[in-house]
Amino acid sequence: MDWIDLEDEYERLYREQRKLSRKEHGSNNYENQRQAVGKVKRHIRQKVLDYQHKLTIWLVTEYDAVFVEDLNVAEMLQDDGNARNKQAAAWRQFITLLEYKGELYGTHVVQVEAAGTTKECATCGVETAKPIWVREHSCPSCGFECNRDANAAMNVLQRGFAELGLGWPESTSVETAFPTDTHSVSAKRVVETGSPTLNEATPVAE
Numbered sequence: 001m002d003w004i005d006l007e008d009e010y011e012r013l014y015r016e017q018r019k020l021s022r023k024e025h026g027s028n029n030y031e032n033q034r035q036a037v038g039k040v041k042r043h044i045r046q047k048v049l050d051y052q053h054k055l056t057i058w059l060v061t062e063y064d065a066v067f068v069e070d071l072n073v074a075e076m077l078q079d080d081g082n083a084r085n086k087q088a089a090a091w092r093q094f095i096t097l098l099e100y101k102g103e104l105y106g107t108h109v110v111q112v113e114a115a116g117t118t119k120e121c122a123t124c125g126v127e128t129a130k131p132i133w134v135r136e137h138s139c140p141s142c143g144f145e146c147n148r149d150a151n152a153a154m155n156v157l158q159r160g161f162a163e164l165g166l167g168w169p170e171s172t173s174v175e176t177a178f179p180t181d182t183h184s185v186s187a188k189r190v191v192e193t194g195s196p197t198l199n200e201a202t203p204v205a206e
Contacts, residue, residue, distance in 0.1 A: 004051040006044060013040045048090060056097045060107040067160030068095060069114035112159035122146075122154035 016037045023030035059066050071091060095111070102109035119127040126141040130148060137144070137151035144151075161167065 004048065006047065009040065009044045009047065013037070013044065016040050049093070052090075052094050052097055056094070056101045059098065060101045060105040060109075063107060065108040065110065065160065065164065066098065066102065067110050067112055067156050067163075068098070069117065069156060070111035071114055108164060110160045110163045112156055112163055117152040117155040117159075118148060120155050122151050122158065 016033070020030070020033045020037050023033050099109045101107075116127060119129060121128065121137070121139040121142060121144055123144040124139060124142040126139060128137075128140060130137070135148050137146050137148050139145070
């Protein structure tokens with residue numbers, strides 16, 4: 001499924017907010033422009049919600065199990081920063097929709113422990129600290145190398161299998177909800193999604 005594209009919407013929001021900043025606070029022009037800004041924000045929220053509905057339907061009809069990181073959304077919402085709060089709220093909304101539709105379609109939706117999924121090697125389990133700008137996983141212990149997100153996805157997948165009481169089939173690899181930069185990591189009937197890093201919307205492995 002394609003990514004959501006909000007570039008045009010956010011450019012329009014930026015323009016409308018700039019116009020608002022030039023209006024005299026409390027004037028009729030200010031109020032009219034404030035409503036214009038609110039209209040753009042509502043359009044963005046509606047577009048995000050529509051995308052989340054389509055994405056969750058696709059996930060639960062395409063796969064038998066979906067594993068997601070169990071993020072502390074309540075704590076995230078208390079953090080400073082409006083953008084961070086919006087991401088946290090959108091993630092909670094996404095999980096709520098996913099769990100609801102999972103029940104409707106008989107798909108397992110499992111939240112797993114999020115701590116260490118990026119640091120831990122999916123092959124041998126050795127933890128290696130990675131700054132956020134390091135996008136590749138390279139294990140100093142076993143030599144396993146792959147995209148950072150794919151490694152995290154495989155860890156979430158293994159934890160999801162464990163939560164369901166299943167072993168780790170050697171023939172099963174991992175498929176993230178969206179493509180990473182690695183070669184094929186397809187997993188038939190199983191998908192992992194991770195932390196929300198796009199504006200108010202999409203889940204990707206952290």
